[in-house]
Amino acid sequence: MKIVRLDDLKPGMQLAKPVYSTEGIVLLNAGVVLKEPYIHRLRELGFPAVYVGDPKSASSVPEAISDTTRYQAMNVLQETFTSVKIAGTLNIDPIIDVVNTIIDEVTINRDVAVHLTDIRRHDDYTFGHCVNVCLLSVVMGLALGFDQLKLQELAMGAILHDVGKVMIPDSILLKATRLNAEEWDEMKRHPRHGFNVLRRCPGIPARVAHVAYQHHERANGSGYPRGLDIDGIHPFAKIVAIADTYDAMTSDRIYRKGVSPFVALETIKELRRRQFDPAVADAFLASVVPYPPGCKVELTSGEVGTIVGSCDSNQPIVQIERDGNGQPLLAPKELSLSQHPEKQIARIV
Ligand SMILES: [Fe+2]
Numbered sequence: 001m002k003i004v005r006l007d008d009l010k011p012g013m014q015l016a017k018p019v020y021s022t023e024g025i026v027l028l029n030a031g032v033v034l035k036e037p038y039i040h041r042l043r044e045l046g047f048p049a050v051y052v053g054d055p056k057s058a059s060s061v062p063e064a065i066s067d068t069t070r071y072q073a074m075n076v077l078q079e080t081f082t083s084v085k086i087a088g089t090l091n092i093d094p095i096i097d098v099v100n101t102i103i104d105e106v107t108i109n110r111d112v113a114v115h116l117t118d119i120r121r122h123d124d125y126t127f128g129h130c131v132n133v134c135l136l137s138v139v140m141g142l143a144l145g146f147d148q149l150k151l152q153e154l155a156m157g158a159i160l161h162d163v164g165k166v167m168i169p170d171s172i173l174l175k176a177t178r179l180n181a182e183e184w185d186e187m188k189r190h191p192r193h194g195f196n197v198l199r200r201c202p203g204i205p206a207r208v209a210h211v212a213y214q215h216h217e218r219a220n221g222s223g224y225p226r227g228l229d230i231d232g233i234h235p236f237a238k239i240v241a242i243a244d245t246y247d248a249m250t251s252d253r254i255y256r257k258g259v260s261p262f263v264a265l266e267t268i269k270e271l272r273r274r275q276f277d278p279a280v281a282d283a284f285l286a287s288v289v290p291y292p293p294g295c296k297v298e299l300t301s302g303e304v305g306t307i308v309g310s311c312d313s314n315q316p317i318v319q320i321e322r323d324g325n326g327q328p329l330l331a332p333k334e335l336s337l338s339q340h341p342e343k344q345i346a347r348i349v
Pocket of ligand 1: 162215216
């Protein structure tokens, strides 16, 4: 299984994962052999890439949450954001239900090394992003030993962290080019908008509202809107800040391609002391895989292959396609790096 960008997609390739609509309806199922009209339609719908390859190997890659839960959460968020936009308030019950499901699934799949495999349409960015930030935050909360109540409040804050963006005009939110100073000032108001909305909603704990308020604050005081320092930022907001940064970096946007998980993790490592809480950053770095399934890599032995799974965050299983001399193998073979300590990943190709 590998990610192939729409521009490189050819008729005859086989989908390895289903392609879903925003509502979670399967548009094309795993196993479908692509034809030109399908590729054309995917392009029209704004999908940047799809997974292709052997559907059997794709289904064997374990994920922290199911596709069903992911799309259920995105639907709930869509309704919630619409309600905030129209009525200025939201119903917290469906949010509680969906974060409880996410917490349950992440807890059950605790041993699954976290990788984010959703491929979003450009206009689905916000909801998919909020679900990923929630998932990554719960993973960090578990790693930090949070109890059920803390996990629930953290997850609610994480999934609603950007709710204030409904108050930002689409002309700024969806702008395909760089924001000017005035637009950027307006954009930086979304944490305060989110806080004001959530504080007014009955049944939402104050800590949840503070996550929305503080998720762009940074440990060295360089964040916004208040420039709080490490001691002034709530622990939940410190967690969501890292999840938000990571997912934003690795996501494709209209105006730029996302970076690889490996590059994003290196950046988090670099910012660990200055911008984040080091203990939270360490919990994150220990939980997320730098080489997700579908990523093509070269090993120190010179062999080239595709990541098809992982035993833990740094020891993936690689399907070797070329030997150390660059010759294609007649039959690709799977290699678990945990059983071959002499071989490591040299680079992403
Ligand atoms: Fe934000």
